[in-house]
Amino acid sequence: MTTTGRGSAAHPEKIEAHGSMLTNAAAKALAVLRIATGFVFLWAFLDKTFGWGFATPSAKAWINGGSPTKGFLSSVDVGPSGLQTFFHNIAGDAWTDWLFMLALLGIGLAFILGIGMRIAAGSLVVLMAMMWLAEFPLDKTGAKGAPSGSTNPITDYHFIYAVTGIVLALTYAGHTWGLGKWWASLPFVQKNRWLV
Template structure:
């Protein structure tokens, strides 16, 4: 049995710490058993939130976006939200971005890409990073918050996105394993 001795500045570590041996079981991962299905369900649910926002803003199905303000009818998907932030902490910055074509395209591409990646279980790292950034910018646009000093659903969703990527949530009820084995992703692991 191979025992790994732990040393701290040349002294033995506290005797209460058991030695790590070849028979020491590996720590349980968060994606074991039924937990992986919970992460998969969270992944698909948040993916649907992003994808639905894209579809409603694109076609104006009347949930958050009226038909007349749909992107395909000439409306701006960013104007309503960002114009409403003029009096907020960073309102001046976000107000100037409202309705600009490049911002609309970037926002809509982000919603569609993040939503599709999460639902399919591919590109989880990129989806978590870009989704987290988008959510943090939306959070910043609303500062100061009216119902809590600092916490709202944007921060919670960003944390869950990080958890999804770290837990490998795309591998359960998703295409994550297949995606990770493609030559492109093996060459560029950030795309996992």
């Protein structure tokens, strides 16, 4: 929804966009949501890379030889056994670590800057789907019978983040307090609209 104006004399508080109206307050709220969501993923990247001691101790930082995926994926004990085996087999592999970390960094930066929102949203959906499968909230207990910690089998944080990403991309949330308008005006983005 590219903004075409700042409203009219009758509705100065609204932004017109392809026949629909988005209030300035709504655009700003979406911008706050976009930046906050981006920061969640950028922070995860930074903490896992440098081991700032929040989720990752310094000794297990990626720059100190730690693996950002090994601990989580090697401990998967929910879901179908074939799925568990798949996650155990890729845990700590260099390609898994790099792909995961690039996803965190790319999603985080894209959302904070408000650029490449469609790619970021698509990447976020894939990342959240993989993490949902690894945590498999449909199971109440793990393979050894211990509670899985699942509180809701369907609508959990994976689903909410994925939907948030889609909403942010579809509402052009990067155009408010972001570089979305500038990004969309670049010739290579104009030729490849999927980059918006």
